[in-house]
Amino acid sequence: MSGLYVTVETTIPDDRIDLFHRLYEDAFGPLRAKAIARQVLRRDEFHAEMVDPRVHKHVARLGSGEPIGVTTLTRHLDTVPWISPDYFAARYPEHAARDAIYYAGLTLVAPSARQGAAFHAMIDSIVQVLVAERAAVGWDICSYNNTRFSFADSIRAMLDEQANVEVAVEDSQIYYVAQFTGDGATRGD
Template structure:
């Protein structure tokens, strides 16, 4: 693999969004049937994130400039519809006062580059910001990715290697399903 570098971009130009959307679909598309909670942004949601300057895109690129990975990061928590900004503000009031609470929306690496350094390089790029601002950052990982790819362990390893950091599970949500297999009749009922 050629040399790898990371750029931090506030917006992706409209003429490049389709390229990023293809990367996103390759990486996240399979989760449509692997996770009960929706893990894949709709095309219009993806486009909105790519052009929203409040959401910074840490883009892993090959030496040729070709993008092979993206991590989204924002301190404008209202841009992440599935989290509660109030939760973070209540738990980290000093960070909230300094606007130093971030959320990493997604991290993806093209399937062809998943064994390379792109994931590590993008997390390092985020860590540099977190360390400089003594910030707090949240993220979520679906159970499928955590079990199959040990993403939490991978992220924690990169964080521990890069900074003095405390990582904790903040919350969890467990989804259930009931499959009814009979006619519902019970004795004595």
């Protein structure tokens, strides 16, 4: 993929959002049936994230300008509805005082480009920001992606190559399902 480059954009123009949404659906759509927690943003949520200037979009592009990947990064933690900004402020007070706590919301690469350099290029782009800010950054990976694709190990290896960094698991949520069978009689009756 010669000519690959990354742009950092605060908003994606309305006339380009459908293109980005197709990329998103290609990458995230299969997770609807693979992860118990909702991993796929609704179209209106996706649109809101693409036009919110507080959420920076690190866009991997081919030499032609065609987008093939995007990673979102924000220091405005209130834009990420599934996390607790209070947790980060309490855990990282020095970073909070400097407004240097970030969250990487989504990272996707078009399925046709997954074996290329786009993922690394986008991570390189956000690491430059994070190193310059001496930041703390959070992100999440669903169990399916982590087990199937070893995303946590890959990201940790990339971060270790680029910066003096400590990576730790901060929290986890385990989902349970009870499947009831039979006629409803209690055991021991």
